[in-house]
Amino acid sequence: MEKFAKVKEVLASVEADAEKFYNGGNNAAGTRVRKAMQDLKNLAQEIRAEVTEKKNSAK
Known part of the structure; x- marks a missing residue:
């Protein structure tokens, strides 16, 4: 949940830069x-991996 x-x-944090x-x-x-979008992409991939791992370990 922290990710x-x-x-x-x-x-x-990137909202102001997007406006500019x-x-x-x-x-x-x-x-x-x-750069922020790349960071988001990486975070999203990490979250996906965590969700998959948690989902599969529950079986």
């Missing part, structure tokens, strides 16, 4: 958004 909380934290990139044309903010 899920981390996903929410990363999303909240999409509405302000700030390319540096776009780079930060891309």
Whole structure:
């Protein structure tokens, strides 16, 4: 559950940069958004692995 909380934290932290990139044309903010999205992808993969492991161990 702590990784899920981390996903929410990363999303909240990147929101301002997404606004700057999409509405302000700030390319540096776009780079930060891309990095955050990569971090989210990695976190999501870790969560998927944990869920699969927990699901399979319950059988």
